[in-house]
Amino acid sequence: MKYGYFPGCSLLSSAVEYDRSARGVLGAVGVELEEIDDWVCCGATAAHATSPLLSAALPAISCAAAEKQGLDVLTCCAACYSRLKQTNQEVKDDPELQKQISEIIEEPYQGNVRVLHITEVLAREISPEAIKAAVKKPLKGLKVACYYGCLMARMPEALCVDKAEYPVLVDDLIRAVGAEPLDWPYKTECCGAALTLARQKTVIRLSGEIVQIAKQNGADVLAVSCPLCQANLDMYQSEAEKLLGEQLSVPVLYFTQLMALAMGLPAAELCLDKVIVDPMPLLSEKGFISGGVYL
Amino acid sequence: MRWELADKALRSDFRRRVEELSGQNLGDCYQCGKCTGGCPVLADIELSPNRIIRMIQLGLEEDVLTNESVWCCTACGTCNGRCPMGINIVHILDTVRLLSQQSKYRPGALEVLTFYQAFLNCIRHFGRLNEIGLMGSYNINSGRLLTNMVKAPWFFMKGKISLSPHKIRRIERLERVFARIEEIEGK
Numbered sequence: 318m319k320y321g322y323f324p325g326c327s328l329l330s331s332a333v334e335y336d337r338s339a340r341g342v343l344g345a346v347g348v349e350l351e352e353i354d355d356w357v358c359c360g361a362t363a364a365h366a367t368s369p370l371l372s373a374a375l376p377a378i379s380c381a382a383a384e385k386q387g388l389d390v391l392t393c394c395a396a397c398y399s400r401l402k403q404t405n406q407e408v409k410d411d412p413e414l415q416k417q418i419s420e421i422i423e424e425p426y427q428g429n430v431r432v433l434h435i436t437e438v439l440a441r442e443i444s445p446e447a448i449k450a451a452v453k454k455p456l457k458g459l460k461v462a463c464y465y466g467c468l469m470a471r472m473p474e475a476l477c478v479d480k481a482e483y484p485v486l487v488d489d490l491i492r493a494v495g496a497e498p499l500d501w502p503y504k505t506e507c508c509g510a511a512l513t514l515a516r517q518k519t520v521i522r523l524s525g526e527i528v529q530i531a532k533q534n535g536a537d538v539l540a541v542s543c544p545l546c547q548a549n550l551d552m553y554q555s556e557a558e559k560l561l562g563e564q565l566s567v568p569v570l571y572f573t574q575l576m577a578l579a580m581g582l583p584a585a586e587l588c589l590d591k592v593i594v595d596p597m598p599l600l601s602e603k604g605f606i607s608g609g610v611y612l
Numbered sequence: 613m614r615w616e617l618a619d620k621a622l623r624s625d626f627r628r629r630v631e632e633l634s635g636q637n638l639g640d641c642y643q644c645g646k647c648t649g650g651c652p653v654l655a656d657i658e659l660s661p662n663r664i665i666r667m668i669q670l671g672l673e674e675d676v677l678t679n680e681s682v683w684c685c686t687a688c689g690t691c692n693g694r695c696p697m698g699i700n701i702v703h704i705l706d707t708v709r710l711l712s713q714q715s716k717y718r719p720g721a722l723e724v725l726t727f728y729q730a731f732l733n734c735i736r737h738f739g740r741l742n743e744i745g746l747m748g749s750y751n752i753n754s755g756r757l758l759t760n761m762v763k764a765p766w767f768f769m770k771g772k773i774s775l776s777p778h779k780i781r782r783i784e785r786l787e788r789v790f791a792r793i794e795e796i797e798g799k
């Protein structure tokens with residue numbers, strides 16, 4: 318199975334651990350990736366909030382390239398996924414927009430690619446048996462709060478691949494590698510997203526509350542699938558602790574890092590040292606890593 | 613807060629322009645408030661989503677276009693998901709933000725807009741975002757440091773910010789895309 322890979326800007330920098338662990342996990346279950354030729358940034362909230370046309374043109378450039386390569390698009394970043402998928406659908410449904418966008422990007426583009434998120438590929442296109450077969454050390458006894466955030470879940474109904482208010486795809490994957498996904502109420506609350514730079518106060522309040530509720534529900538660790546969620550939930554825990562007046566310290570890992578751990582992939586693909594709240598004490602206490610091996 | 617309903621507002625074509633650009637019928641909204649009930653930024657804003665819609669219905673152009681609340685929306689889409697009338701509220705807010713940039717009024721939350729502009733500037737020059745370019749651009753435009761610069765040393769330490777930014781091959785084409793869109797949107 319081969320896909321056109323759209324890494325997105327975050328996965329080249331602040332979310333390298335997501336990129337490496339995702340490539341590792343996909344490789345382990347036999348998925349081949351070919352990078353989309355000369356892809357450009359999806360424009361994220363900045364384009365979406367300021368220019369409707371730019372927010373369609375930027376994803377269209379990369380989707381048109383994938384169309385040319387004859388590949389379905391696979392992306393890990395929830396923000397890129399949301400922008401690419403929605404643009405692709407809008408262009409497909411609206412001949413007028415299709416014409417305008419093709420003119421602007423100087424490229425024929427029909428909106429005919431399939432845009433898939435890594436969770437969708439792993440949970441739906443790969444058999445659960447293939448994943449189970451790749452697991453070397455099941456994460457027995459690890460309580461995981463799977464956090465989806467808003468971008469994955471709040472697509473227009475027709476495009477949503479999971480249940481909007483109570484998604485389960487990541488839970489299924491976490492279960493497949495032997496850990497225990499928790500039933501908890503904040504799966505799709507918003508973390509504050511792109512306001513992280515200009516409106517910090519809002520983000521600290523929102524993401525702090527998410528970590529707090531996860532902890533109250535017994536989570537050892539939060540599993541995320543979006544670079545912005547990871548950064549917000551992980552980075553502001555000390556500020557959120559001051560705001561809430563209680564200790565948090567819940568490690569926030571990409572779900573692919575947990576899968577890679579269970580599959581026994583090498584440290585360079587796990588990148589457990591890249592997150593702020595150190596997961597090592599917890600993971601060694603649970604017996605998933607032996608002291609310092611992954612440092 | 614009280615809003616004065618002047619004759620001018622009642623005769624303004626603001627509502628029609630928002631409806632046209634967003635493709636949404638504002639008459640569909642009956643002010644049930646479900647959009648606002650789920651809005652995560654509610655505690656930090658003055659105008660809730662349903663209030664903004666009510667104000668557009670009433671033609672309060674200046675009050676809407678200069679308020680900072682529309683810039684605090686994270687585009688999470690919860691309001692869309694909950695609206696019993698299927699109104700795309702995020703589209704309406706996108707439209708309001710676009711109109712406020714085109715209008716003679718000063719957008720309400722300049723630091724958010726400045727940040728978005730710095731972000732897009734960076735993409736325009738490299739095709740991809742890089743944190744160094746973004747921070748530089750923001751600091752120059754806004755004359756102040758990004759609030760979470762304090763977190764930057766940590767990213768450097770973990771080798772997460774690369775000092776040599778990636779640049780795409782077809783950067784000239786991208787420049788033409790940006791320029792053409794600016795022309796069309798009249799910015």
Ligand code: SF4
Binds near residue numbers: 645662665698
């Ligand atoms: S949920 Fe829909 S109908 Fe209800 S107030 Fe909001 S926009 Fe209006």
Ligand code: SF4
Binds near residue numbers: 647661
């Ligand atoms: S999309 Fe914006 S207005 Fe709607 S619920 Fe989210 S933050 Fe509030």
